[in-house]
Amino acid sequence: MNPIKGYLFDLDGTMYAGTAPIQAAVDFVNRLEATGFPYLFVTNNASMTPEQVADKLVSMGVHVTPEHVLTSAMATARYIEKMTPGATIYMIGEDGLRLALEERGFHVTEEAKADYVVVGLDRHITYEKLAKGALAIRSGARFISTNGDIAIPTERGFLPGNGALTSVLTVTTEKDPFFIGKPEPVMVDIALEMIGLTKEEVVMVGDNYHTDILFGINGGIRTLHVNSGVHGPAFIQEQEKLPTYMVESLDEWTHA
Ligand SMILES: [Mg+2]
Structure with missing residues (x-):
């Protein structure tokens, strides 16, 4: 070895x-x-920024900086950058995902028309967000999901994970996403x-x-x-x- x-x-x-x-x-x-x-x-986890992940670890006594963190949101941004630099992206997700995409120079649109639809855990998900995502995928956008986790452990018990949220778009568009996580x-x-x-x-x-x-x-x-x-x-x-x-x-x- x-x-x-x-x-x-x-x-x-x-x-x-x-x-x-x-x-x-x-x-x-x-x-x-x-x-x-x-x-x-x-x-x-695609909802946290590397800084937030590092802060959490530091609070637990790990002497770490954000350069030691790779989230599925960062990986998604790097992956799309390789495939289609400068792509327009419709996203369903939280700050960690938005910042990761914007940091790589992507235009994150509010329109239901984009080169990519990216889904990360979004705890403020709405019908309208899903509707736009579905319309964009039906119009030809590539469908990417940060991860397929069906449930996430929390203090309240297991709650719907990003894979569960992604499945709404999978079912309604009859298209399978490409998973990054x-x-x-x-x-x-x-x-x-x-x-x-x-x-x-x-x-x-x-x-x-x-x-x-x-x-x-x-x-x-x-x-x-x-x-x-x-x-x-x-x-x-x-x-x-x-x-x-x-x-x-x-x-x-x-x-x-
Ligand atoms: Mg684990």
């Missing part, structure tokens, strides 16, 4: 559980930060570009088999499962494709 030269980390269930930090992960990332070892947080492999390439490493050199660390571990497997990089979130070791062992490594917590993990 090649020596590890960088890490990609999931957030919820890996770095923290809701509002409580997972200390082993906090300590591990702080050790990486202290030695200048490359790493990136890779999150499906984990477990799709798009963000592997973007993450590697951002930290300047190759597939052989990085490891994806996460708690969720369906998103994090499959993201790594689909993207052709090594994976490290931590037992601090949704899936335990018994569930992992039942899967056909196993993560490369498994630990109880990052306290057990020493990297080369």
